Amino acid sequence: MRHSILPFFSRCLLPIAIAVACLASPASAQPAGAQGDDFLYRVARNDTLISLAEKYTTGAQNWQALQTLNNVADPRQLPIGLLLRIPFHMIPLLPGDATVAHVSGEAWLDQRPLKPGDSVAEGGSIRTGGNGFVTLNLRDGSAITIPSNASVAIQRLRVFKNAPLTDTILSVDNGSLESNVAPEKKGVGRFEVRTPVSITGVRGTRLRVHASTDGARSEVLEGAVQLDTEGKDSARLTNNQGAAIDSSGRLLGVSTLLPAPRLPAIDPADHSGSLSFPAVSGASSYLVRIAADPAGQQPLSSQITRTPVATYGRSASESYLMVRAIDEAGIGGHDAIISIPAGRVLVSSDGTPVRSGYAGTIQLTNY
Structure with missing residues (x-):
């Protein structure tokens, strides 16, 4: 709802x-994040309190403190899948x-x-x-x-x-x-x-x-x-x-979460800089982002639009268009990412593209 x-x-x-939240399967040893001031570790076969104290804390002598904290009956037979708490103050850290x-x-x-x-x-x-x-x-x-x-x-x-x-x-x-x-x-x-x-x-x-x-x-x-x-x-x-x-x-x-929008491929011959796509049911707006990589970890520009239309500019090399539907509560859904073909763009004296507004680059084909 x-x-x-x-x-x-x-x-x-x-x-x-x-x-x-700890999602590792009960049979696999896995550092499992933290809860409050405790590091969490999910126990695997052959783990012992002594070996874990030696690996994660300041010394093997801390096994007794871990036994008390985690209510372990037998320190030599840890239940596989047990979520073991190790206080951060016992863990040696470096900058x-x-x-x-x-x-x-x-x-x-x-x-x-x-x-x-x-x-x-x-x-x-x-x-x-x-x-x-x-x-x-x-x-x-x-x-x-x-x-x-x-x-x-x-x-x-x-x-x-x-x-x-x-x-x-x-x-x-x-x-x-x-x-x-x-x-x-x-x-x-x-x-x-x-x-x-x-x-x-x-x-x-x-x-x-x-x-x-x-x-x-x-x-x-x-x-x-x-x-x-x-x-x-x-x-x-x-x-x-x-x-x-x-x-x-x-x-x-x-x-x-709302599904990723269904984006059509961008025609290399289309220099309009605008892409229409089917509206996502339940979406009240869309986040449109341009990135230099397909993972979206090198974003270049971003905007919010109320209509299912994405605007973009082309770079001298391939870039990527990412669109995310946002529901009435402001919760963003899954991302759709497609390639933006490289274009002929205006560049500065050092070879970098000249950017103009959200669309990004100035297309030489426009003039």
Whole structure:
């Protein structure tokens, strides 16, 4: 069942918590994210408290503390599939960093313009302008895309000393953040996105979080999260689900994400810069984004349209058109992505395309 509230596009002040959901099969060992101040690990065959204490904590002697915390009867015979809690204060950590993989438009790190290849450390703050986009890569392969008009602080950015895991906490003061966490499916230590409205704990999840003065939205494309609100409501969101919460912390409901729009291929001979597509049932608007890569992690421009028509410009090389349907609650659906053939465009003296407005480049065929 869908709900009817205004879309959310600005800062919100509602406290919600989206806690980690653990999806590993009971038979496979897997670092399973975090819950509160505890790292979670799902036990596999041959695991013992001593071996796990030695690998993840400051020493094997911590097995007794883990036994007490987890109510384990026999430390030598751990139940396969047990979700073991390991306090973060017992885990040795080292300073980490993120690498700027993509910058488009105006973006700053602590008032300094960002550029690809820059390193971002704990304590840094990233801000994007009206046409700015940034993508960060973490050491575990996680990708974080910060769209335009957003402000994100790197509250915590560390790595486990004895395991290839990260401990990351990001604070979104306003705007949006899109994440693809631990894409190689090897598990995650801790990955949290905090806003004035939410705490989102993730495990191997493709998740979007948005905030506004009217409430908050969460969209789960892959994986699962546990959603808890200030109004004492809770819901477990899994693949293909989204939820909206109002400014008082009341859960307005859980809905199925809208499907990806059906986009026709762009004719290389068509230089109109406009593409019509069938309307998506239940959509009230559409997000149209241009990206330099098919994964959408190198966005170049973005706009919201009320009608099923996407406008685009061509670059000197192949680019990609992404369209996302948005429902009445402001919950975004799945993305449709198609190729935009390269075109003959006006370039500057250094060879980069000259951009003009949302459509991006100036087509030489127009003149």
